[in-house]
Amino acid sequence: MRARLRAIPLELRKVGAVLGIALVLGASFVAAYTIALGRPVPRHLPVGVVGDASPQLLADLQQRSHEFEPHDYPSRAAAVQAVDRQEITAVIDTSAAPPELLISSASDPSSARVLTQIDQAGAQPALTIVDLHPLPSADPAGLATFYLIIAATILGFVTMFQLRANVKTLTLGRWLGCLAVLAVVGGATLAAVAGPVLGALSTPFPVLWGLVSVQIGVAAMFNSAMLVMIHRWAIIPTWLVFILLGNTSSGGAVSATLLPQPFSFLNHALPSGAAVSAVHSATYFPDHQRPGPYVVLAVWLVASTAVLLVASRRLQRSPAQA
Numbered sequence: 001m002r003a004r005l006r007a008i009p010l011e012l013r014k015v016g017a018v019l020g021i022a023l024v025l026g027a028s029f030v031a032a033y034t035i036a037l038g039r040p041v042p043r044h045l046p047v048g049v050v051g052d053a054s055p056q057l058l059a060d061l062q063q064r065s066h067e068f069e070p071h072d073y074p075s076r077a078a079a080v081q082a083v084d085r086q087e088i089t090a091v092i093d094t095s096a097a098p099p100e101l102l103i104s105s106a107s108d109p110s111s112a113r114v115l116t117q118i119d120q121a122g123a124q125p126a127l128t129i130v131d132l133h134p135l136p137s138a139d140p141a142g143l144a145t146f147y148l149i150i151a152a153t154i155l156g157f158v159t160m161f162q163l164r165a166n167v168k169t170l171t172l173g174r175w176l177g178c179l180a181v182l183a184v185v186g187g188a189t190l191a192a193v194a195g196p197v198l199g200a201l202s203t204p205f206p207v208l209w210g211l212v213s214v215q216i217g218v219a220a221m222f223n224s225a226m227l228v229m230i231h232r233w234a235i236i237p238t239w240l241v242f243i244l245l246g247n248t249s250s251g252g253a254v255s256a257t258l259l260p261q262p263f264s265f266l267n268h269a270l271p272s273g274a275a276v277s278a279v280h281s282a283t284y285f286p287d288h289q290r291p292g293p294y295v296v297l298a299v300w301l302v303a304s305t306a307v308l309l310v311a312s313r314r315l316q317r318s319p320a321q322a
Helices: 002-007 008-038 055-063 075-086 107-122 143-167 173-198 205-247 269-284 294-313
Strands: 045-052 069-073 090-093 100-103 128-131
Touching: 002 143, 008 055, 008 205, 075 090, 075 100, 075 173, 090 107, 100 107, 107 128, 143 173, 143 269, 173 205, 205 294, 269 294
Parallel strands: 045 069, 045 090, 100 128
Antiparallel strands: 090 100
């Protein structure tokens, strides 16, 4: 077998390897996005219940087991506060006349859409739907954050590939300088487009700028480390972490509570999910932000930087020279 392979010209073997990897990455992309985003259904979706009849109404809405995770609240006000703190996604309130389904599109657009569809398709009389936090008219589908983080991710690692291809004389220090400029200027540019220019996100500009810059920095730093360690094949782990798994599990298109495993878990572990969550909270719930996403982004940035520095020192090369 090896003899037959060696008989094939080296050029053709390289072409075959590149095309084979491209086909695998493309096919896995289609499969992952179809599995993760093509069939969103509730999985332990946290829903508040108010009133004696609410648990029965919740059970009537359920089409599969473990779709909802009920949380009892003594009053409507207490349940609404839990929505504001992003502890639950919706509330069934039978203390209102008629009974109401309180959703929060800004909290979780995809879950709000699914709950609305379930309510309207049910056999029981449909609950009156009240949107506690509607999305702005500039972003009615709630996808602006998702698109922003995708752009930041692609800008980060694609630019690193372009630097390596066109400026092979960069030392590690100069490479890191270019990376820093890209993160700061790129973050400001993308944040300005999504915020002040298009008005899709009302996030305070300094906060949005900082979060987008960090996402660009994480993608660029991770890719730089891979360039030092595995050279031209750096596209494989970068694609896996940021595109194949990162975007599908980010929660920007379909929330984590509607994703199958392992995508639901990865939402909390990968930088794209952390970035989407941080931007989302800073935009719509600035008084109830959670530290988790910021910690995840910081860990990825520090870890990627450490791996790059150690690998570059031991292998005696910069990402441009790999």
